[in-house]
């Protein structure tokens with residue numbers, strides 16, 4: 680039987696549970712008491728700073744990505760594909776739509792932060808035309824460990 684077609688969709692705050700389930704299935708760190716709570720997700724989705732894009736196969740959400748911009752630069756965040764659906768080009772579809780979304784918002788530079796040792800993600804972004812900008816330290820100040 681032919682595999683069902685993949686469709687790229689823009690998601691809303693109502694898709695919170697499904698999005699979070701994919702992040703968890705993909706092993707991404709989720710902060711349910713902080714920036715990944717439903718309340719924060721709804722807040723982040725108000726306005727045009729954040730978009731959440733998904734890929735569905737036969738009605739099932741199989742991958743997601745979150746774009747944000749700060750007015751100067753676009754960011755690709757929280758890219759995740761269900762383990763059983765990997766290596767089918769789903770992440771590339773998500774990156775392509777994330778780029779289209781950010782360019783439509785006026786962003787001419789698009790960036791992603793990738794943890795050391797995440798070879799799959801590094802290979803993916805390099806294959807998508809991103810270059811590794813070395814020599815930057817990522818410093819953060821957090822209001823608590825939960826955020």
Ligand SMILES: CC(C)(COP(=O)(O)OP(=O)(O)OC[C@H]1O[C@@H](n2cnc3c(N)ncnc32)[C@H](O)[C@@H]1OP(=O)(O)O)[C@@H](O)C(=O)NCCC(=O)NCCS
Pocket residue numbers: 705706707757758759760761764765766767768769770771772791792793794797798799800802803804806
């Ligand atoms: C990284 C991740 C999103 C890739 O999703 P995916 O849908 O399997 O990726 P794609 O099928 O679109 O891969 C496109 C290309 O990226 C590269 N790539 C993807 N996964 C790879 C892997 N495990 N090892 C080496 N290269 C890989 C390959 O060049 C691949 O092309 P190919 O399959 O023709 O060789 C997925 O492995 C994942 O969800 N990982 C856990 C969450 C995560 O680390 N997210 C990134 C946070 S920055």
